[in-house]
Amino acid sequence: MTEAPISPGYPASVVGGELRLPKPPGVVRQFWARHPWLTDSLITALYFVPTFFGSIATLFVSDPPPAWIAVAQLVAIAVAAAAILLFRRRRPWLLVIIAWLVCLVVYPFGSTDVLPMLLALYALAVYGSTRSAWIGFAGSTVVATASSYIAVWAHADDTVAPFGANAPASASQFTVLLLIATLIGVTVGNRRRYLNALIARAHDLARERDQQAQLATALERSRIAREMHDIVSHSLTVMVTLADGSAATAGRDPERAAEAMQLVAETGRAALVDMRRMLGVLAEPDETTTCPDELAPQPGTAALPELVERFRAAGLPVQLTTVGPAIVDPNLQLTVYRIVQEGLTNALRYAATAHRVDVSVEHADDTVRVDVIDDAAVASTSELGSGGKGLVGMRERVALYGGTLEAGPGSTRGWRLHAELQAEEAAPSTPTTPAADDPEDPA
Missing domain, CATH: 3.30.565.10 (Histidine kinase-like ATPase, C-terminal domain)
Known part of the structure; x- marks a missing residue:
């Protein structure tokens, strides 16, 4: 029977012999863990395809947005998709910052686009730390609120109305979504870090066991x-x-x-x-x-x-x-x-x-x-x-x-x-x- 490590990225052997670890449960989870690039590509496609083509469709409506706004939207969506694919696991903070910019650029002038922030907060909690996740959540809440008020101002007919009736409702909805993404990410991230710590401890104990055996052999000799x-x-x-x-x-x-x-x-x-x-x-x-x-x-x-x-x-x-x-x-x-x-x-x-x-x-x-x-x-x-x-x-x-x-x-x-x-x-x-x-x- 083939033995597999509990978490990807940890070798199944240590100094002096093989470290046997129990096979982790979940066939589907194991598959996605073994193919991280495929996972990130699918997530990027689920965001990019409907959002990008939806923004293009708005150009053919009766009252299309100005050309510069449409181009800015498409560029922002493409940048967000590239950031999700490249930085979600390696540099989650960079993805968070790009998601904030996309939210400020795309949402006020067109289709709703907070999905990059949700993915960024989840990635920050899983691949970063719990503290970073809550800091990112606070910043995302401020950005989402600001984006809601900018949207009210952008769609006002004659005067700037940053405190319109829809802005607080939109901000509160965004906050709830961001909180859910952060809590899920913190839960998954803490479990991941706990398992990694257990595996690292097991490797340390196995290495210490081998060192003790070598010392005992030297003393016996x-x-x-x-x-x-x-x-x-x-x-x-x-x-x-x-x-x-x-x-x-x-x-x-x-x-x-x-x-x-x-x-x-x-x-x-x-x-x-x-x-x-x-x-x-x-x-x-x-x-x-x-x-x-x-x-x-x-x-x-x-x-x-x-x-x-x-x-x-x-x-x-x-x-x-x-x-x-x-x-x-x-x-x-x-x-x-x-x-x-x-x-x-x-x-x-x-x-x-x-x-x-x-x-x-x-x-x-x-x-x-x-x-x-x-x-x-x-x-x-x-x-x-x-x-x-x-x-x-x-x-x-x-x-x-x-x-x-x-x-x-x-x-x-x-x-x-x-x-x-x-x-x-x-x-x-x-x-x-x-x-x-x-x-x-x-x-």
């Missing part, structure tokens, strides 16, 4: 990229370090090299499990193929000792210190875990010569403080990759809990990573970015 970076970067850094150490000791200590390669394999398998969890959340759930690992929770603060042991096995001298009560919120636990993981990954990559790396997690007064400090020589800014995704991802995680993140050279030497998070904001009202494969994640 950022969340996935952050999680992927935390998993891949950490695991690959540990694997590369272990592989380099294994290659260096393979000749003089084969057993130690074999243990290092075994740790490489375990780290790789753990990374695959994490990746499988991530991809399992992105894919459609399937009860027949879902693995227990895909539904396992993301690591928290309880997994920090195991994380530290992996880095120790890679040759990084890490010391872990925890102070305060345990963190209850699993999302906050994951954030703390990822911060420590990223800090140790950077230390393993850029501070391999460190003699000591201190990791401290302190939970007190609804604030969680995380510090990762090493005593190695400070690497250059280019080596630290200050513009990489690691620090950006950590800042995004910390910002979700109203916290701050500081990363820079230590007071004496080495590198210091310091983060503070507000434990009170463990469940913010806005959608957060918890673990991608956390079963408690509403996403």
Whole structure:
């Protein structure tokens, strides 16, 4: 079934997809709305043909008007017809002014010609505004009254009689006709403007919906990229370090090299499990193929000792210190875990010569403080990759809990990573970015 816009002139599509609008009622009304030039041409013909030929017929009566009056009438009628055809929709005020002139020129000296004013007031109310319509009605009333008195004066036998008996009657009749045309135009115009406003609002809502969908997609991509970076970067850094150490000791200590390669394999398998969890959340759930690992929770603060042991096995001298009560919120636990993981990954990559790396997690007064400090020589800014995704991802995680993140050279030497998070904001009202494969994640 073909869908059509409620009002002509509005497209049926918006950014991001098609906007389906209900089909408007009325076959005849739809036809005239789709053919505005045909409508204006018929209206012009209904006015021009009888009025023009009626004015020509007056030339053959027993007492025809003077030639200049007849010519003025015909010219005025032709100008009014052209104005109706060209300006009724686009410039209704211009049509009103021309209709006033025609009423002053044609009516007093011949046939009654107020139809252009009626059409002009209707057009002004529909295609202009309600205020313009009532202003035009007031002006048209004055013009119609003046035209009535001019007609009385023009047909007087010997004296000017602007206050003849027929002038008030003609003026009142014109006023009633003009009022009816104005009221009809205001009603139709208000309905038209109301429908146009509804359609414009529908388009705005659809566009806003598409923009919100695009923003949600961008946020989801950022969340996935952050999680992927935390998993891949950490695991690959540990694997590369272990592989380099294994290659260096393979000749003089084969057993130690074999243990290092075994740790490489375990780290790789753990990374695959994490990746499988991530991809399992992105894919459609399937009860027949879902693995227990895909539904396992993301690591928290309880997994920090195991994380530290992996880095120790890679040759990084890490010391872990925890102070305060345990963190209850699993999302906050994951954030703390990822911060420590990223800090140790950077230390393993850029501070391999460190003699000591201190990791401290302190939970007190609804604030969680995380510090990762090493005593190695400070690497250059280019080596630290200050513009990489690691620090950006950590800042995004910390910002979700109203916290701050500081990363820079230590007071004496080495590198210091310091983060503070507000434990009170463990469940913010806005959608957060918890673990991608956390079963408690509403996403």
